[in-house]
Amino acid sequence: MRVLQVCAEIFPLLKTGGLADVAGALPLALRPLGADMRVLLPGFEAILNGLEDAAVVAELHPPGGMHLARGARLLYGRLPRCDLQAYVIDAPAYYRRGGGPYDDHGDNHLRFGLLGWVAAALAQGLDGFWQPEVVHAHDWHAALAPAYLRAAEQALHRRLARTVYTVHNLAYQGMYGAQRFGDLGLPGHFYGVQGVEFHGHVNFMKAGLYFADRITTVSPSYAREIQSPEQGCGLDGLLRSRMMSLSGILNGVDPAVWHPATDAYIAAPYDADHLDGKAACKAALQAELGLAQDPLRPLACVVSRLAEQKGLHLVLQALPRLVEAGGQFALLGSGDAWMEAAFRELAQAHPQAVSVRIGYDEPFAHRLIAGSDVILVPSRYEPCGLTQLYGLQYGTLPLVRRVGGLADTVADTRLETVDQDATGFxxxxxxxxxxxxxxxxxxxxxRRPADWRIVQQRGMRQSWDWGGPARQYLQLYRSLSH
Incomplete structure (x- = not known):
């Protein structure tokens, strides 16, 4: 089965969050199951720099107001660091800019509209040597792919590729003023309640939810939660109307990237049966961060965007009490400026107990999770969450709020569950x-080391690899062809 994955970032070339991890790992897990996988990506500099043996597939002549992309090219080649074959949109005026990949200079609707349009063009035979049977679009950046495909089907009076749309975070929808609709080159009747219109705006995510054949999100609990007004972000009515086409498939963890027995970034290897290496990782981390080097002091960590959604203002409120109780804390992340400043102030006030590093550093993230005892994920909502899965893999017990994928992956520890199914808090x-x-x-x-080790080892022995999720996705793809 020929499957085109459409996304805006991919690990290890370009990463702003968990989407990149999924985009890099899922195709690799599907390939051994018989899927002929290719990915379509915008030509951001980091992605173009990772592309080898590139050939020009076609000159691009998109519709509407995408004037800056006319004459741009679609390239096809290898991404050796991802071990994938990829189409890359070489449109320098759109994608070769300074700053982050989603920085909006007033034309993000065009930059990511182009991504969806090219996906639909590939499904219509833009590459004469390969045509997808399924187009799998991820998050709002790729959400117009199902809309452009439906428009092409209406014009051609025949079905083309089937579409799957995956919601990674419903809160980020890609909303633009109504005046932008004409720039996208979609049929006029697509701007309506039964289409891309949302309270007088163009809504990319609504387009994906409305036009895709099947909708997935990244955990079963989140699939239920987003059908409620509380977490539906205004789209709960549409999601309830499509509930028979909506499913939740948990994300996985790539053991080639995240496994303490083989992780080259950490101070010492270890596994569930040989945990001495974890103690060495903690000692090395405390030394690196300038924290008091005491193996008996529990060390909690956060690896996250600093945003209200992630519940990190709760950590700010709780941290003085946790330090007073004898705990240590280390953070890696960036986001809201006031939150960055508040965490820095706490680190200055408690230099032996609190360490804060603003930004993102992949090797340090591995060292931080491997060397900590607990990983905090107190989110308001959490579609899936990956850091708690990394914590389980590394024997770093997750402390999470019972929501979304956190509820699906962490079993609470109580006196009666230590010997049963407990894996965190x-x-x-x-x-x-x-x-x-x-x-x-x-x-x-x-403070009960024997019980701690029981819970720790149980979490480490669980399987969170991509094998199970990949089989669910392949079954979904195949169901669309019947």
């Missing part, structure tokens, strides 16, 4: 007191 209320209560339970277990 779960709390319910979205407030600092609930977080502190969960942290105090973690501290109590940490």
């Amino acid at each position: 779960v709390f319910d209320a979205f407030d600092a007191d609930a977080l502190v209560w969960g942290a105090r339970r973690a501290l109590a277990l940490y």
Whole structure:
């Protein structure tokens, strides 16, 4: 089965979040199952620099207001660092800019509209040597692909490739003023309630949700939650109307990238049966961060965007109490400026107990998770979450809120569950007191080393690789061809 994955970033070439990890790992997991996988990406500089043996597939002549892309080229070649074959849109005026890949200079609707249009063009035979049977679009950046495909089908009066649209975070929808619709070159009747219109705006994500044959999101719990007004971000009605086409498939972890037995970034290798290396990783991390080098002090970490959604303002409120209780804390992330400043102030006030590093550093993220005892993920909502899965893999017990993929992947530890299914700590209320209560339970277990090791080893022995999710996606693709 020929499958085209459409996305805006891919690990290890370009990463702003978990989407890149999924985009890099899922095609590799599908390939051994018999899927003929190719990816379509915008020609950001980091992606073009990773493309080898590139050949020009076609000159691009997109519709509407995409004037800057006219004369741009679609390239096809290899991404050796990803081990994938890829189409890359070489449109310098759109993608070769300074700053982040999603920085908006007033034309993001065109930059990512082009991505969807090219996906639909490939499904119509733009590459005479390969034509996808399924187009799998990820998040709002690729959400117009199903819309452009439906428009082409209406014009040609025949079905083309089937479409799957995956929501990674419903809160980021790609919203633009109504006046932008004409720039996209879609049929006029697509601007309506049964189409891309949303309260007088163009909504990319709504287009994906409305026009795709099947919708997935990245955990079963999140698939249920987004059908409610509380977490539906205004699209819950549409999602309820499409509930028979909506499913949740948990993300996986690529063991070639995230496994403590083979991780070249960490101070010492270890696994569930040989945990001495984890103690060495903790000692090395405490030394690197200038924290008090005490193996008996529990060390909690956060690797995250600094945003209200992630619940990190709760961490700010709880942290003085956790330090007072004897804990240490280390953070890697960036985001809201006030939050960055507040974490820096706490680190300055408690230099032996708190360390904060603003930004993102992939090797340091590995060292941080391997060397910590607990990883905090107190999110308001969490479609899937990957850091808690990394924590489980590395014997770093997750402390999470019972929401979305966190609820699907972490089993709470209580006295009666230590010997049963416990893998971490779960709390319910979205407030600092609930977080502190969960942290105090973690501290109590940490003081019982034998029980701690039982829970730690159980989490490490679970399988979170991409094999299971890939089989579910392949079954979904095949169901569309019947």
